[in-house]
Amino acid sequence: MSRESSIWVDGVPSLALPLPDRGLDFGDGLFETLLLRRGQLLYSELHLQRLGTGLGLLAFPDCLAAISEQLALVQTQLQEWRWSCAALRLTVTRGQGPRGYAPPLDTTPRIIISANRLHTDSEVMSAPARLITAHTRWGSQPQLAGIKHLNRLEQVLAAREKQSAGADEALMLDQAQRPVSVSAGNLFILLGDTLHTPLLNECGIAGTRRRLVLEQWAPAIGLAVQETQLELAALENADEVFFTSSLLGLRPVSSWEKRSWNDHSVCRQLYARYLAHSL
Amino acid sequence: MSRESSIWVDGVPSLALPLPDRGLDFGDGLFETLLLRRGQLLYSELHLQRLGTGLGLLAFPDCLAAISEQLALVQTQLQEWRWSCAALRLTVTRGQGPRGYAPPLDTTPRIIISANRLHTDSEVMSAPARLITAHTRWGSQPQLAGIKHLNRLEQVLAAREKQSAGADEALMLDQAQRPVSVSAGNLFILLGDTLHTPLLNECGIAGTRRRLVLEQWAPAIGLAVQETQLELAALENADEVFFTSSLLGLRPVSSWEKRSWNDHSVCRQLYARYLAHSL
Numbered sequence: 031m032s033r034e035s036s037i038w039v040d041g042v043p044s045l046a047l048p049l050p051d052r053g054l055d056f057g058d059g060l061f062e063t064l065l066l067r068r069g070q071l072l073y074s075e076l077h078l079q080r081l082g083t084g085l086g087l088l089a090f091p092d093c094l095a096a097i098s099e100q101l102a103l104v105q106t107q108l109q110e111w112r113w114s115c116a117a118l119r120l121t122v123t124r125g126q127g128p129r130g131y132a133p134p135l136d137t138t139p140r141i142i143i144s145a146n147r148l149h150t151d152s153e154v155m156s157a158p159a160r161l162i163t164a165h166t167r168w169g170s171q172p173q174l175a176g177i178k179h180l181n182r183l184e185q186v187l188a189a190r191e192k193q194s195a196g197a198d199e200a201l202m203l204d205q206a207q208r209p210v211s212v213s214a215g216n217l218f219i220l221l222g223d224t225l226h227t228p229l230l231n232e233c234g235i236a237g238t239r240r241r242l243v244l245e246q247w248a249p250a251i252g253l254a255v256q257e258t259q260l261e262l263a264a265l266e267n268a269d270e271v272f273f274t275s276s277l278l279g280l281r282p283v284s285s286w287e288k289r290s291w292n293d294h295s296v297c298r299q300l301y302a303r304y305l306a307h308s309l
Numbered sequence: 310m311s312r313e314s315s316i317w318v319d320g321v322p323s324l325a326l327p328l329p330d331r332g333l334d335f336g337d338g339l340f341e342t343l344l345l346r347r348g349q350l351l352y353s354e355l356h357l358q359r360l361g362t363g364l365g366l367l368a369f370p371d372c373l374a375a376i377s378e379q380l381a382l383v384q385t386q387l388q389e390w391r392w393s394c395a396a397l398r399l400t401v402t403r404g405q406g407p408r409g410y411a412p413p414l415d416t417t418p419r420i421i422i423s424a425n426r427l428h429t430d431s432e433v434m435s436a437p438a439r440l441i442t443a444h445t446r447w448g449s450q451p452q453l454a455g456i457k458h459l460n461r462l463e464q465v466l467a468a469r470e471k472q473s474a475g476a477d478e479a480l481m482l483d484q485a486q487r488p489v490s491v492s493a494g495n496l497f498i499l500l501g502d503t504l505h506t507p508l509l510n511e512c513g514i515a516g517t518r519r520r521l522v523l524e525q526w527a528p529a530i531g532l533a534v535q536e537t538q539l540e541l542a543a544l545e546n547a548d549e550v551f552f553t554s555s556l557l558g559l560r561p562v563s564s565w566e567k568r569s570w571n572d573h574s575v576c577r578q579l580y581a582r583y584l585a586h587s588l
Contacts (some may be wrong), residue, residue: 037328046325047333050423054326054400056461057336089469103528117408121333129396129470131492132460144329146408161547169450170484170514174462181460182335182410183367183453189410205449213410218502245329 033111037144051140052125056131057104057180059082059139061141063276064101066116066145069154070111071306072276074101076238078198080266081122084177090124093139097122103142115148117274121180157299158294159198159273163214164188168233170205176236199273201265201286204233209265215281216240218221219264220296225255226264239274247303253296265289272297279304312390316423318381324358325461330419332402334457335410336420339363342555343380344394345424350387351587355517360401369403372418376401383422391501394427396556397533400459434580435575437563438477438552440491443467447512449484455515467492478552480544480565483512488544494552495519496558498543502533505543518553518583526582532575544568546567551576558583 052058192200248255271283282294333339457458471479527534561573
């Protein structure tokens with residue numbers, strides 16, 4: 031049997047979500063996208079840490095143990111199927127509830143895991159990306175900034191713009207026109223000897239690979255790195271630009287508006303750390 | 310058979326949503342809450358107008374005809390069951406799609422309608438509500454302001470606050486601390502001879518009953534009404550306060566922080582218009 035995708039709902043293979051569900055009704059939940067490579071889930075501890083932060087912020091009951099258990103179950107299944115690479119999406123919703131916005135007091139989160147087999151070789155850095163600027167901006171919402179909740183319309187609309195434009199990614203700005211991210215990844219800008227990534231105190235998602243660049247990979251190659259409130263001018267003056275995501279690792283940027291970049295050496299060095307670190 | 314709730318997915322009775330679905334994945338969709346009273350769906354044309362605006366903003370294919378058809382089908386079914394009053398939730402998602410934020414180019418929206426039978430007499434104005442101020446604020450996102458999309462975490466968190474505090478509703482402010490709404494309704498503030506409701510150019514949902522107060526009910530009782538960018542001081546100085554929602558119509562506010570209101574005469578007059586208008 032050659033299976034290419036599969037979904038589990040609360041640990042049971044299923045192609046349907048019981049209704050009602052507050053994840054559908056209000057986006058009342060969180061998710062993570064994990065990469066399975068050579069049968070191993072990469073950085074699952076970082077994904078679960080961010081998920082834990084989100085569960086706390088949304089006042090979900092503690093369900094991390096159940097989530098880990100179901101993730102392990104799926105991983106075992108994929109090993110049995112001899113999948114080497116896959117994209118896993120782990121979704122946690124507040125489950126069933128009465129009508130209305132107020133969450134039930136006694137809530138049982140629902141855990142949905144979907145797996146899509148990948149046949150691309152994720153050990154080769156993706157070709158440099160052409161960026162447009164999305165008209166769709168991040169809303170300003172400090173209370174929910176950083177976590178990966180299910181309210182993702184802004185990124186959907188930005189991704190639609192890049193699709194229509196035939197670009198590889200879309201730069202997303204905040205309400206004050208400052209660069210924040212691309213539609214599906216965190217942005218990094220090299221200015222002289224220092225690598226910068228936008229501060230995420232008003233919007234955006236604090237990516238696991240962003241964290242690894244900040245805490246491990248950039249320090250490992252002796253590169254100064256910091257979170258900065260960047261203006262658009264920083265991008266115009268950048269010596270090198272790339273973005274990070276759990277599925278791609280790091281991807282260099284070749285062009286944005288009238289600028290283009292041929293030098294991707296810092297991104298390449300960090301990608302080598304990423305490969306060394308995760309294999 | 311005494312049935313109290315029912316769900317239809319794409320016109321077929323069902324208790325499950327086929328997966329994957331972009332409504333669950335990203336909140337990529339819209340919804341409406343409609344009131345069935347005496348077997349009639351109130352103001353369905355206004356709900357469908359707002360839904361149409363949202364479908365356009367999110368670049369969904371035109372599916373209003375299919376939605377109207379399914380709504381009529383459900384209404385007929387509820388009449389057969391002899392339901393007099395019910396709360397209907399109509400959800401439209403972008404349906405199935407490939408992995409990732411970018412919506413599929415060829416998309417078939419999914420239409421989910423759930424109906425909950427109501428036994429309360431919706432022809433009597435609700436008791437005046439006690440309000441707290443939610444710590445959770447509306448994010449600032451002009452591009453999505455007004456429409457009723459599925460990204461509703463802010464209201465979920467605000468509703469949770471009112472629930473924890475044992476209050477009836479929670480006042481929600483914007484990022485600049487200006488009053489916008491309650492968690493599940495639009496806010497109206499009487500100052501002297503003029504009724505004000507917050508401008509919704511940065512956040513909030515443009516309610517159908519809000520529109521009726523602005524365009525029909527307030528004019529019908531000779532009351533000046535306008536959309537205003539209100540400061541919190543306006544609420545402190547208010548002569549009367551109430552909010553609107555599709556299920557309650559209008560509901561007076563009895564207290565907020567240190568203020569209390571005993572006079573609900575404008576709300577009562579408007580409620581009489583609402584009843585006269587919708588029966």
